[in-house]
Amino acid sequence: MIALTLAQLARVLNGRLELAPGIASDAVVSGDVDTDSRLIQPGGIFVAKPGEVTDGHLFVGAAVERGAVVAIVERLVDAPVSQVVVPDAIGALADLARHVVAQVRDAGALRIVGITGSNGKTTTKNLLARILEDEGETVAPRASFNNEVGAPLTMLRVTESTRFLVSEFGASAPGEIARLAGLVEPDVGVVLMVGMAHAGGFGGIEATFEAKSELVRAIRPGGLTVLNADDPRVAAMAPIAAERSASVRWFGRGPGADVRADDVQVAGDGTRSVITADGVSAPLHLRVLGEHHVMNALAAIAAATALGVSLVDCIARLETVELAERWRMQPLGSDRVRIINDAYNASPDSMSAALRTLAQITGPTERTVAVLGAMNELGEYADDEHDRIGLLAVRLGIQRIVVVGTAARRMYLEAIAQGSWDAEAVFFATDDEAYEYLLGELRDGDRVLVKSSNAAGLRFLGDRLGESFS
Incomplete structure (x- = not known):
């Protein structure tokens, strides 16, 4: 995380600062932020998140033992650590992420990509991060950190030297993507597909469409949307992009896509195809198993080439990926x-x-x-x-x-x-x-x-x- 004094941290969170003995309000913190006390590193910031099974406030002491220098809490805890008391720890986590990303964006050349869809988010995120990491410091979620906790924690890993932030946005209910994407207003929004995943929670496929389109509505005005030309529901988001004055970049298997795949051949060692981006073609051997991952690769290439990476470099980097993520093909x-x-x-x-x-x-x-x-x-x-x-x-x-x-x-x-x-x-x-x-x-x-x-x-x-x- 970027450096903040304890006083600045409290102001950002609109919280009450309670200093530990011997600690001044101008003490600087810049360590990693986490809600899991077991993952706290020396200099870290611990967020005491209430949970359904247990309560993070019970683990403030354990976080201090692991090196936490400040805790964000909803009630003061008897522990030898400075604390910022807030009404809602998860809300405070979001506020902190919004502030940190805005500060870095205003000070440098940070570009933000948001990814959503009923399937393929994590694979696409990993493929895109692999492409971008050779261009400059890239922050992307670990595993499937895409909810109200995981997404802000990923955003808080951004520093002044970060060039790309790749955020994955999942949702268990309407409005969640809007809240998460609204924290950062992505420069590029990628929508992969609208399917039946989580349809029970949303109330049907049309409600799922509305939920996924929240990312398009959150794009920075004048930004870019990367849409699946082969999915009619995703394609129907183009007018929403126009409302944000955002351009549309299409990916898919059809001839009308800006980035497309032809001659797709599936084998036990991966999938081979010919990728065409803006009229330039090159062969790709994607070693991640499954023909469906070709679409995820197309989405990653569409976003990366829009950010200035050449098709040749995209393909060379994708061909180094052997596994999208543990337990995924x-x-x-x-x-x-x-x-x-x-x-x-x-x-x-x-x-x-x-x-x-x-x-x-x-x-x-x-x-x-x-x-x-x-x-x-x-x-x-x-x-x-x-x-x-x-x-x-x-x-x-x-x-x-x-x-x-x-x-x-x-x-x-x-x-x-x-x-x-x-x-x-x-x-x-x-x-x-x-x-x-x-x-x-x-x-x-x-x-x-x-x-x-x-x-x-x-x-x-x-x-x-x-x-x-x-």
Whole structure:
């Protein structure tokens, strides 16, 4: 974080400063900010966030032991550390992020990119950060830091030397992207797709469109929007961009896109294509598994080239990326039994894409095995969408369908109803049962996809299988 005195910090947060003995109000703090006391480093700022399970105020002492020099709290805590008392710790975190980014932007050449979409945010963020980091200091979220806590924490890593801030904006309810993106007013806003992820929380696909379009409405006047030309709902955001006097840069597979992919070929070592950006073409071998990640690469290239990076440099840097993120199309196991662990997140769109990838990368002498868990946050759409995935798995000819967890049972029932019998589809209530079955079932030449939402926990089953067949 940029340097602030304790008095300045209190003024920014409109809070009451309570100094520790022997500490003056002009003492300077510039350490990292965090809400997790275990991650505090010497000189750090600890935000005591109240939570559903526990309360950050209980861990102020632990943060001090790890080197925190100030705590942002909602009530004064008996601990030997200076404290800024505020009504709302999460609100204060947002206020601090807004101030820090504004100060850096006003003083230098900071460019800010915001990314949202029902799927692909984290992968696109990582691809874009990889391109930009060779241009100058780049700050991007760790993992999926894209909510009311994670997004501001990422913003607070910005310093006077930062050239690019890449922010990922997720949402669990309408208005959340507007609040988060409004903290920084991105110069470039990237919208990947509008799908069924979180549709239960939003109340349907049209409400999801409204939520994702909040990023476009938050773009700095005269900025740039990078929109998916292949998604009609995303394409419909162009008039919203015009309201912000923002230009539109299109990416997609069609000939009308400013940045497009042709001759796409999917294999076990990644996806090859020819990328064209503004009339210049070059081949790309994207080693991140899955044809759907080509669209994420296109979005990253569209943003990066708009920021002045050449297509040749974009491609050279993307070809160094072997894994988008842990538990996202992560290759494990061995050539004998290959495990693809993609169980960090799941929606109907990403589940479909992962199953299609499994079918595409499996050779004629190899066997497809899909280990599937529940897709969460679908609300009233959950039954129909789980049915649809069970049907798709059968139609793709997946040779073994292993469904895990009662919340995903409809996939199994639909697979059976569609003609997958004779042990082609099996169901297990627990990960342990599925693991024991797969230890005895998997054989040389199997290609295994493990896919579920984070809450279903199958990512750990994928790790176990990867280790067992390494």
